[in-house]
Amino acid sequence: MTPLADLPTIELGSPVLGEAEKQALHEVIDDGWLTMGDRVRRFEQAFAELHGVADAIAVHSATSALQLALHAVGVGPGDEVLVPSLTFVATASVVVQAGATPVFVDIESPDLPHLSVEDARARLTPRTTAVVVMPYAGYAVDGATWRRFADDHGLALVEDAAHAAGLPGHVAGVADASAFSFFSNKNMTTAEGGMLVVADPIARERARLLRAHAMTASTLDRDRGQRVGYDVVDRGYNFRMDELRAALGLVQLPRLLCWNARRRMLSGRYRSLLAEVLPRCRVPFQPEHPTAAHLLPVLLPVGTDRTAVATEMRAARVQTSVHYPPVHRFTYYRERFGDVELARTEEFHDRELTLPLHPRLGPDDVGRVVRTLADALATTGAPDTATTTVPAPITERTAG
Template identity: 65%
Template structure:
């Protein structure tokens, strides 16, 4: 008799069930699929949860970042300070806007947030904006960054792709962008949200979301608009009703899911401290977080590919968040060699462990046990 393979512990898993099925079926029955009333209700529910006046739903988190830049006319000739310790979209949207991303180092291995001291050194006369990123869902000191931006007359944007459900993003910055990709704390499969405090800039984001048209498809179809003009060169960044329906269901459950994530993260900290004390867990206990991912740092010199292979054999999925953007071939070719020593050390040692609301406490113990054995094997 062959030994049964262990059940795989997934890195991330969306929570989907009957409520989502019913919501999608209702959209099909109503026969209106493009952006409409459900998307608008989702925007309102998301804004209410985050304590802001309004939110603008879009087709992806990347589209949300692009709209932040476009709504404030950030374009050719401008420089935007960005983290290299992020998903590549944080930088690629700057390139697509015609601006130049300027990469900023992180503070250190225990706090992989953009360094405000390094950012200050990289500000030039061409700098137009700063894009901070709440790595792993751990809240940045937005007030300190707002002060830095104010000193130099710069815009402040937040990449809040990891921070859905965390009160704060978008409250004091010029704009914040959220993601609802499948592995995020809540999902619409693809989708995103933009929060902009200034009503005129927010309205510009709504305009640019849909080709710069002065009337949307729903208004035209239902006879509320007899014509339209195009007053800006916009995009097709609309969210459809199927995703809006998913979002309405998911956003109600987001606070509970985030509580579960934080409890699991705390359990990880305790288990790792007891079983694998040589592994570093970034951020101090109690740091405000949406607990999007569970990042750890392997011991210096540890063979990460071997660790990941051993854990895969034990039925535990892992990942890396993230390869440093400035070390990707395109960015080295387009923007030259950049030295970010803290980012490079963090990226070389980082490993992401499974974290999602479907995990049980026993799963955390199994993951930590697998990590302990994998590190021994890798040595």
């Protein structure tokens, strides 16, 4: 048996980077044009083609994509926007930045941690102008249902698709605007970076203009002599993506679907082992649910000391995390918008533990994670977690 000190750490997430990415960055440096240019435009077009949409707008983060999305659909001061609390804080903070009020909505259930249509309907007011849905962990939302909900109530539909890049046919298809993330822990990465898809062509071009200070000519246009001078037609932002990030994106994007398929395979392995070894630990969503498999969330048995379990797993060199602390519980949101009770969201958070998932893992790594979780639950005295033996490791370990 390998001593614990000699075991490699199984990371929660790990970007796949190599010589192709290095070469792409070298080429940008050799070209000498670092700011938004031809590579950014090619990345936008390639991303749009992969997802089956007309066009896309590259920006420097998913947060800026969300901020532009709200602007594109007309959210402004005095409005209310229905948002999940089970999300990264940016989903709500961009609403505040727009001068609007985030209205937190509960999830459907622990097995379906998406925004609840019923609870969203109950929280509508005359000031509600938009709803933001989020494909949690990369699992697609029911787009047709949310499109009907938005249309029935005269709302804009915005999709925080930070977890769901590379899920064509299930994201960016029915929303008025969809925002994607290329942060370093996402399914593909440009280090920082994001992409915005806007359905309406006029709103899309308005968002593209706002990305760079609402200037009517870009730096590249002026450098090439295609435009002389410029006008400023609105209060814009500096949300531009640079050529270095776009170069990374152009290398990563062609491999995204393959990486997502591997993530789904590994998720299936987790489901099988957990059902066999730790049946009281549930993986949300049905196995056939369309997903980019960004995260592997597990619900621990009620009464488990999650902090103690995570500490034991960290000592065994397996990283874990929690996705997410509910936004409505954060001090800023409680003090500004009052206490909100979201019973299902709170229960989900209190039991959720995120296990490692990325293309560099192999099925045998999944077996080690499950064994480590089983040991940690036994050591910490978690209730009702009797285990069976985890199957022997499989030979394959990594993927490129």
